[in-house]
Amino acid sequence: MGKRKTIAVVGSKYGLLIAAKLFQSGADVIIFCTKEEETKYTNEGFELSFLQRGDRVVEKFFIQKNLKNQLLVFCSDFVDFVNRKPDLVFWAISEFYLNSNNLANLAKSLYESSTPTIVVSNLVPPNFFSKFDQIKIDKLKNCYHNYDILIKFFDNKFTTYGSPEPQISIDLSGNNRFFIRLGGAFRIHYFSDKIIDENIKNIILSLNKMELLNAIRIPIEFKFYNSPFVSLSKLPMLMTGNYRCFEKNNELISIFEAVHRDLNLSKIIYNEVTQILVTLGAPRSSLIPSYKYAEASKKLDGPSSVAIAIHKGFDKVERVDLLIITLAKLLAVKVDNCKFIFYQIEKLISKFHIV
Numbered sequence: 125m126g127k128r129k130t131i132a133v134v135g136s137k138y139g140l141l142i143a144a145k146l147f148q149s150g151a152d153v154i155i156f157c158t159k160e161e162e163t164k165y166t167n168e169g170f171e172l173s174f175l176q177r178g179d180r181v182v183e184k185f186f187i188q189k190n191l192k193n194q195l196l197v198f199c200s201d202f203v204d205f206v207n208r209k210p211d212l213v214f215w216a217i218s219e220f221y222l223n224s225n226n227l228a229n230l231a232k233s234l235y236e237s238s239t240p241t242i243v244v245s246n247l248v249p250p251n252f253f254s255k256f257d258q259i260k261i262d263k264l265k266n267c268y269h270n271y272d273i274l275i276k277f278f279d280n281k282f283t284t285y286g287s288p289e290p291q292i293s294i295d296l297s298g299n300n301r302f303f304i305r306l307g308g309a310f311r312i313h314y315f316s317d318k319i320i321d322e323n324i325k326n327i328i329l330s331l332n333k334m335e336l337l338n339a340i341r342i343p344i345e346f347k348f349y350n351s352p353f354v355s356l357s358k359l360p361m362l363m364t365g366n367y368r369c370f371e372k373n374n375e376l377i378s379i380f381e382a383v384h385r386d387l388n389l390s391k392i393i394y395n396e397v398t399q400i401l402v403t404l405g406a407p408r409s410s411l412i413p414s415y416k417y418a419e420a421s422k423k424l425d426g427p428s429s430v431a432i433a434i435h436k437g438f439d440k441v442e443r444v445d446l447l448i449i450t451l452a453k454l455l456a457v458k459v460d461n462c463k464f465i466f467y468q469i470e471k472l473i474s475k476f477h478i479v
Contacts, residue, residue: 128152128194129327132210134230135217136161136198140302141292142214142244142310143196144172144185145342150334152195154208156230159200165300166198173295174304174343182301183342202230206237212324214286215278216244220440222270235277240320242312244286246362246430247442248355249274252285252313255352256404263454267447269440282320286312287355290344293426306423307343313355314348353406360397361417362444364390365424367465369431370472376435379424387418389461396459397448403455434469439477445469 129151133139136157147153157165171184185196199205213234222228234241243249250271253259265271289308295301315321328346349355368382383390394414401411433441445466452459 129211129331130154130195130208131327132156132205132208132213134213134215134227136165137217137294137302138244138288138292139214139216140170140185141172141290141304141342141344142216144170144183145344145346146214146331147185147194147196148183148342149331150194151331152197154195154197154199154205154210156202156205157198157200162198162200168300171301172304172342173301174307200226202226202233205230206233206239209237210239212327213239213241214244215241218245218442219247219249219274220269220442222273228270228273231273231277235279235282238282240315240324241278241283242286242310242324243278243283244288244310245442246288246358246366247444247447248287248359249278249283249285251275251278251280251283252352252355254280258404258455259451260454264447264450267443267450280316282315282317284313284315285355286310286346287358289358291424304343305426306420309345309347311354311357312346312348313352314350351406351410353401353404353410356401356404356406357411359401359444359448360394360414361412361421363397363448363462363465364394364414364417365421366428366430367445367469368393369427370435370468374435374472374475376427376431378426379428380421383418383421390414390418393461393465396452396457396462400448400451400455400457400459403457404451434472434476437476439473441473443469 131146131151132154133143134156136155139155143153143155169185171182173182250261250264250268253261268274288310290304291306293303293305315324325348365379365383369377369379371377391414398411402408430441448462449459449466
């Protein structure tokens with residue numbers, strides 16, 4: 125494999141899943157996090173719990189865990205982080221956190237150092253939509269909390285987007301354990317710069333080969349696609365499931381319940397969002413049909429993280445619902461059921477938000 129690669133991950137919740145996979149595959153891994161998280165995970169490590177061939181597996185990850193001098197480091201200083209000169213960065217933290225000076229400065233430094241970055245988020249970054257002639261990205265500004273930073277420091281040459289299929293939940297008992305509720309792929313669109321794209325694909329391919337040597341493998345993978353629509357294929361799922369995890373009394377329900385309590389309505393919502401992608405130019409063959417999502421959602425026995433955040437009173441959440449109805453308006457696609465979800469989210473944020 126030659127010189128071991130250094131891959132950085134920004135974000136210590138969902139990012140830990142990516143970090144664990146990369147570390148298990150033989151890379152040195154740096155995780156950017158808060159000072160409190162740096163101390164906590166450095167002292168205690170973290171655990172991933174998942175099913176493998178029907179058995180519950182718990183893997184624990186510590187700093188400098190193995191005997192190969194492989195590095196797993198938590199870092200809260202963005203200067204130190206950038207100075208380690210990672211070969212690749214996975215940006216796995218919600219865009220509304222960019223109002224933090226630390227993260228904004230980190231984004232600026234990564235951009236200025238031309239570090240290849242894969243944004244892993246349910247909310248598609250605005251520059252990604254410049255790939256489509258029908259979309260003027262300035263019309264999407266209201267869909268993001270930090271649009272100007274995203275536009276300036278996450279350009280299409282050094283940045284691409286990866287749609288995350290896996291889902292995790294956090295053990296609230298405080299033992300640093302994360303449960304993988306649903307495995308799957310991070311569906312990554314290619315980098316527009318061909319040299320960068322080839323280098324990054326070679327890094328991931330080499331790591332995949334190394335990971336095959338492990339008896340226990342974390343059930344996620346990284347896949348690259350030429351079609352941008354593969355990376356957008358999660359949007360119908362998010363609207364159908366994640367943004368509908370509320371009962372009529374505004375109490376939380378699981379994604380499974382949200383989808384299956386009225387499968388016909390779920391199919392209609394799913395197809396409304398699918399029509400947006402088709403209008404953008406997506407071949408239907410590249411999109412996941414609603415019945416496959418309905419089947420996969422049976423494993424999602426808890427509320428989505430966005431629903432939990434809204435219910436806890438947070439007003440800054442990823443507004444995929446707003447992005448979807450904005451795209452529909454720009455493309456003249458009728459999405460009446462999606463609009464109802466959007467209005468409900470607006471009301472719930474107003475209701476639960478604690479000033």
